Structure formats: C-alpha cells, structure tokens
Amino acid sequence: MLIADDAIISRKLILKSAQDFRKEIIKAKTGRETIEKFKENPDIDLKLIDVQMPDMKGYDPKIEIRELNRDVIIITQSAFGLSGDREKALQAGSNDYITKPIEK
Secondary structure, X not given: OEEEOOOHHHHHHHHXXXXXXXXXXXXXXXXXXXXXXXXXXOOOOEEEEEXXXXXXXXXXXXXXXXXXXXXXXXXXXXXXXXXXHXXXXXXXXXXXXXXXXXXX
C-alpha cells in the first residue's frame, strides 16, 4: 500500500488505521515522490493519495500512475470535499474518492 499525503498528521492517522490490514506501507510526501515510489514498487496494489500534493497539480500524479498501471486501485482522499471533487477524481483515474478524516 502506498500512502501519499503531505500532511504529517494525516499520514499518521492513515498509517494507524491501515496497519491492521496491510503488512507493507510505503509513504510519500509529494507528487513526484509518489510516482517514484510507485515505479520502485510495481507490486503496490492499493494507493491512497491526497488531492493536494506539493510540486504537482491536483490530479496529475493519479493520471501518471494510471498510465503506468491500469489495475492498481487508486483512492483519492481530500480534507475539503468540495462539490465536483469526486467526479474529478474518477475522471483522473481514481477508483474511488473519500473525505478526511478517514474512518477505519
């Protein structure tokens, strides 16, 4: 599982929830780092990525990862939950969209 979020508190909360069902969790703080970690670990089967990542525009990391792997599950997360965000996430290649705080 790859968790991509630039906010340390969000990463910690997600890690705490994910530890119960994932044995390996890889963390990334930026869009570029997310893509690099994904390329280094092609067996990742679940990717949880924040909408707003530093150094890349909104959905660009998701689009690039989807081009690398059509089968990986991408779940977009957002603290804001604005109208239309879910649709944008799905159009960018996400499988689903959830809002923070993420409940176990």
